[in-house]
Amino acid sequence: MSRLAPPLSLYIHMPWCVKKCPYCDFNSHGLRSEPPPYADYINHLLADLDADRIDFGAALANRPVISIFFGGGTPSLFSPELIDRLLDGVRERLPLADAAEITLETNPGTVEHGRFDGYLAAGVNRISFGVQSFDDDKLKRLGRIHSANEAEAAVKSAQDAGYANINLDLMYALPQQTLDDALADVDRAVALQPTHVSHYQLTLEPNTAFAANPPPLPDDDHAWAMQEACEERLATAGYGQYEISAYAQPDRRCAHNLNYWRFGDYLGIGAGAHGKLSDAARGQVRRRWKTRHPRAYMEAAGGTARIGGDSVVSAAELPFEYMLNALRLVEGVPLADFSERTGLPPERIAAALDTARRRDWLHDDPQQLRTTALGQRFLNDVIASFLD
Structure with a gap:
């Protein structure tokens, strides 16, 4: 059976954040007394990409990248100049589709005035804000470093800079949250007129501070009631649900995440980044992930030690x-x-x-x-x- 190669995306992991949130199980590392080596990390990302291109060879040939996603951690800790240098390096190494979606995850508490102009000039055409809630008490319980007013100001700043494609992350079933609280968060999000809303339930993940010391959360029935009511409120506001936690205005679905959900391919560069690549010639689906700790990843300098694991997905899986x-x-x-x-x-x-x-x-x-x-x-x- 002849198989066509699926669309190809690129995920770039930026591992540092100001402070680790107690619910977060992502590969993120809080800032210490010395600032992270941001500029040097860009060099290692490009070395990682060079090595992957050699390793995967023909499986990447003539395949344009339809989307790039900067995840973290907090990618907005990196200056627009560094993001620009990285994207220039990616363009030199991989063909980008004409309308490639390029998303940068942003913490509302880390962006300075004027940075959005720089990100836009660098080629980032979609911003995703980790708002989580517009209730200051809930934000404090979640360990977030921003306030509700700062979140609104950050979104408006991005809009003023010219961003027309913005996602807001919201969580529900938060500690001691009521149905009215959850709906109020949705209403304040919608008032900002983002093009996309990611709305997902807070869950207690293993190896997190919340798992070790669980906060008082709504029970399953109350969480389900919040989900249904918020879905209805978002639909009324013109946000169509297309995935269990994703809602978008018409023609504003996230191309990068759609490629994941449709079992498309993606390269993953950066500390702890995961990738998946189909090799039609060999009839294989291969997964590769990178060494998690930023220091070990950078010490690998693009060598094989940067690879945390590499395996072919079995037919049974x-x-x-x-x-x-x-x-x-x-x-x-x-x-x-x-x-x-x-x-x-x-x-x-x-x-x-x-x-x-x-x-x-x-x-x-x-x-x-x-x-x-x-x-x-x-x-x-x-x-x-x-x-x-």
């Missing part, structure tokens, strides 16, 4: 990996894409599909993989049913 992403999409994906992206025949998942449909988890549609309302609520169970 591919159905689960595919569904873990694709079933997050509200509209689902064409059933034919399963074979196109994994190289496996549709018969491989026929029994699991039949079971999921009988349980009313998936719509009985021979052309489309799409969860029902019940399936969305019990999505983890649906995805687990595709484990070999």
Whole structure:
């Protein structure tokens, strides 16, 4: 079976933040007395990319990058000049699609006046603000370094600089949060008129401060009521839900995240960054991740020690990996894409599909993989049913 290479994205991890939040399980490192070696880190990112290009060779040939995402940590700790230098280096090494989406994650408490003009000039055309809440008490409980007023000011500053594509991250089911509190956060977000809202539940992840010392959180029923009410409020405001935690104005869906959920490919550079690449010639899907600690990553200087792990996804794991992403999409994906992206025949998942449909988890549609309302609520169970 001939397979087309899926779209290709680039993820760039910036590992430092001002302070580690107690709920965060990402690879982020709080600032210490000495400032991080920001400029030197840019050199190591480009060396990492050079090495990946050599390693993956033909699997990258003639494939334009459709999106770039700067994640963290707090990428906005890096100056516009450094982001500009990095993006220039990426353009020299990889072809970028004409309308490539380039997103920079931003903490409202770290941006200075005038920086957004610089990021825009560098080529960043989408800003994602980690607001989380517009309630100062909730922000303090979450360990955030900004206030609600600072968040609003930062968003307006980006808009004044010319940004027309802005995402706001919001969390719900926060410590001692009520339904009215959650709706108030959504209302204040919508009032700023972002093009996209990411709205997701606070969960207690292992190896976090919150997991070791859990705060008082709403129970599952109250969290579900918040989710449903906030979904309705966002829909009324013109934000269509297209993924379990993503809402967008028309034609403003996040291209980078859509590529993840559709089981597209992405290179990952930076400390702890993950990547996934399809090699159609070998019939493989390969995952690679980089050494997590910034110091060890930089000491590798683009050498093999920068690689924390590298493996081919087995045929037994591919159905689960595919569904873990694709079933997050509200509209689902064409059933034919399963074979196109994994190289496996549709018969491989026929029994699991039949079971999921009988349980009313998936719509009985021979052309489309799409969860029902019940399936969305019990999505983890649906995805687990595709484990070999």
